Amino acid sequence: MLTERDLELLSAYLDGALTEAERADLEARLQTDAELSRELARLRATVDLVRTLPSLSAPRDFTLTRDMVRRQPRILTSVAFSALSAAAAVVLLVLGATLMLPQLASSPLSNNQIAAVPTQVNTQPLQTAQEIAPEESGGGAAEPEVDESSPTLERSFADGALASTSLPTVAAQGTQQPLIAADALVPATGTFEAFSFAQQETTTGIEEALDDADVNTQQRVAMTATEQSAAEAQEAESMPAPAAANGEAADTSSAMVQQATQLPTSKPSETPLPSSTPTATATPTFTPSPTATSTFTPSPTVTSTSTFTPTPVPGIFDNVGSSGIGLGLIVLAIILLGVALVTTLIRRRS
Amino acid sequence: MVGNSEFEEQALIRRALRGDLDAFNALILRYQDSAYTLAYRIMGDPHSASDALQEAFILAYRRLGTYRGGSFRAWLMRITTNQCYDELRRVRRRPNVSVEAMGEETGDDPAIPDDADTPEEVAEQRELQQAIQQCIGGLNADQRVVLVLCDVDGMDYQAIADTVGTQIGTVKSRLSRARASVRDCLQAVRELLPSAYRLISNEDDD
Numbered sequence: 001m002l003t004e005r006d007l008e009l010l011s012a013y014l015d016g017a018l019t020e021a022e023r024a025d026l027e028a029r030l031q032t033d034a035e036l037s038r039e040l041a042r043l044r045a046t047v048d049l050v051r052t053l054p055s056l057s058a059p060r061d062f063t064l065t066r067d068m069v070r071r072q073p074r075i076l077t078s079v080a081f082s083a084l085s086a087a088a089a090v091v092l093l094v095l096g097a098t099l100m101l102p103q104l105a106s107s108p109l110s111n112n113q114i115a116a117v118p119t120q121v122n123t124q125p126l127q128t129a130q131e132i133a134p135e136e137s138g139g140g141a142a143e144p145e146v147d148e149s150s151p152t153l154e155r156s157f158a159d160g161a162l163a164s165t166s167l168p169t170v171a172a173q174g175t176q177q178p179l180i181a182a183d184a185l186v187p188a189t190g191t192f193e194a195f196s197f198a199q200q201e202t203t204t205g206i207e208e209a210l211d212d213a214d215v216n217t218q219q220r221v222a223m224t225a226t227e228q229s230a231a232e233a234q235e236a237e238s239m240p241a242p243a244a245a246n247g248e249a250a251d252t253s254s255a256m257v258q259q260a261t262q263l264p265t266s267k268p269s270e271t272p273l274p275s276s277t278p279t280a281t282a283t284p285t286f287t288p289s290p291t292a293t294s295t296f297t298p299s300p301t302v303t304s305t306s307t308f309t310p311t312p313v314p315g316i317f318d319n320v321g322s323s324g325i326g327l328g329l330i331v332l333a334i335i336l337l338g339v340a341l342v343t344t345l346i347r348r349r350s
Numbered sequence: 351m352v353g354n355s356e357f358e359e360q361a362l363i364r365r366a367l368r369g370d371l372d373a374f375n376a377l378i379l380r381y382q383d384s385a386y387t388l389a390y391r392i393m394g395d396p397h398s399a400s401d402a403l404q405e406a407f408i409l410a411y412r413r414l415g416t417y418r419g420g421s422f423r424a425w426l427m428r429i430t431t432n433q434c435y436d437e438l439r440r441v442r443r444r445p446n447v448s449v450e451a452m453g454e455e456t457g458d459d460p461a462i463p464d465d466a467d468t469p470e471e472v473a474e475q476r477e478l479q480q481a482i483q484q485c486i487g488g489l490n491a492d493q494r495v496v497l498v499l500c501d502v503d504g505m506d507y508q509a510i511a512d513t514v515g516t517q518i519g520t521v522k523s524r525l526s527r528a529r530a531s532v533r534d535c536l537q538a539v540r541e542l543l544p545s546a547y548r549l550i551s552n553e554d555d556d
């Protein structure tokens with residue numbers, strides 16, 4: 001009875017792969033062991049048969065083309081993935097920055113940043129107010145205030161092209177509302193909601209609508225700002241500044257509550273109420289002159305936006321620090337930028 | 351002439367290493383027949399063999415940087431073998447192709463030896479080859495690859511061990527079992543076998 005070892009020895013013997021000692025030992029056994037020698041004959045015949053298999057010709061040329069050796073685009077290394085990552089990073093960066101700015105603005109040390117937020121929202125009306133308000137409101141004192149705010153506007157513009165491009169649509173939405181509280185002062189919540197809305201608009205591809213929105217917004221806001229400036233000028237003349245600001249803010253708040261409860265799409269009233277009032281009372285320190293309030297006020301957009309309330313997350317910023325969210329968005333944006341960079345590098349290397 | 355051919359090959363390899371696809375294709379043309387034979391004997395059918403071979407060559411071009419000198423043919427055969435291996439493992443099948451199907455598939459086999467000049471002999475020879483191929487196809491992947499590398503491609507044990515990435519002892523063991531299995535398999539088609547083999551088989555039966 002042959003063992004596995006015997007078969008291995010025979011197989012290796014056929015290939016001449018045994019050591020000298022193994023070969024001598026096996027050959028000695030083959031002289032006396034008939035079964036072993038018969039098995040050797042069968043194995044040799046088998047190997048010979050297999051070795052008779054002919055060499056084949058390739059049925060075709062297997063030469064390579066450029067296309068064949070070009071790596072298939074993979075999702076992670078595709079141009080589209082890198083571009084999307086970078087675009088998302090920019091969006092998140094801008095959103096994060098704009099979320100953090102109002103939080104910083106609540107600090108008394110940064111009054112300029114208070115101006116930065118509303119002017120970001122309302123860049124178009126401000127420009128039109130600059131042109132129209134002095135003429136129709138007759139408030140000659142308005143001009144210097146507008147001039148003072150202009151650098152702030154430019155700074156806020158520098159924060160990101162996306163915010164400035166998406167915001168005119170917010171203004172356009174706002175001006176479509178018939179109810180505009182002319183003197184309502186920039187409630188912080190309104191600003192947040194405006195940006196939340198901007199976020200929604202941006203993610204749904206705002207760029208396509210930009211040109212139209214710019215034109216429409218300029219026209220509508222110009223009209224709104226004109227009427228508003230006139231109304232504000234009248235009110236400003238009839239009241240002392242701090243009292244006027246407080247009283248109007250209170251009126252605006254109540255009006256907003258009414259509007260909020262009337263509008264089916266609007267959110268619970270706790271969102272505009274608590275944050276709008278303190279911001280309004282803080283305003284006199286920012287604009288000591290009554291004409292300044294009426295001229296500079298970017299209120300149409302903000303007030304009407306808070307009335308419009310398109311954001312699906314009511315009161316979120318009351319509970320969570322907006323600067324924390326902003327910081328998170330910025331970190332996410334940095335990560336996405338890294339992803340875009342790495343995938344681009346990988347693509348170039350490959 | 352051989353030295354000249356090797357010199358040319360080294361020049362082609364250097365160009366290919368610099369990314370010259372034409373040079374790499376010239377190398378492919380040198381070895382595609384033997385690589386196809388290897389792939390066909392392992393895979394068992396021309397379609398799988400062609401697919402595996404094409405993939406192997408693409409892989410070889412992309413991994414030219416792993417070529418560290420020595421026999422370019424051995425390097426190319428190693429990649430081809432591994433590609434076939436992967437394919438066999440992936441599909442997890444043992445192509446027990448029917449004789450009819452193999453008749454179609456081996457239609458591109460080279461000419462039958464000169465001494466088999468009658469149509470009957472040609473047919474018998476082809477049938478025998480198909481039977482052997484079928485027996486090889488009945489082996490598991492490990493044994494099949496080793497048997498083909500040794501008895502079809504003619505590699506020695508060390509080269510097989512390098513190609514498969516295993517020890518020489520394992521090669522010996524697999525080869526021995528593979529040959530024993532093919533021997534048993536061929537008993538089933540002994541009427542196809544040459545008379546010498548039949549004599550041995552009869553001896554065994556007696």
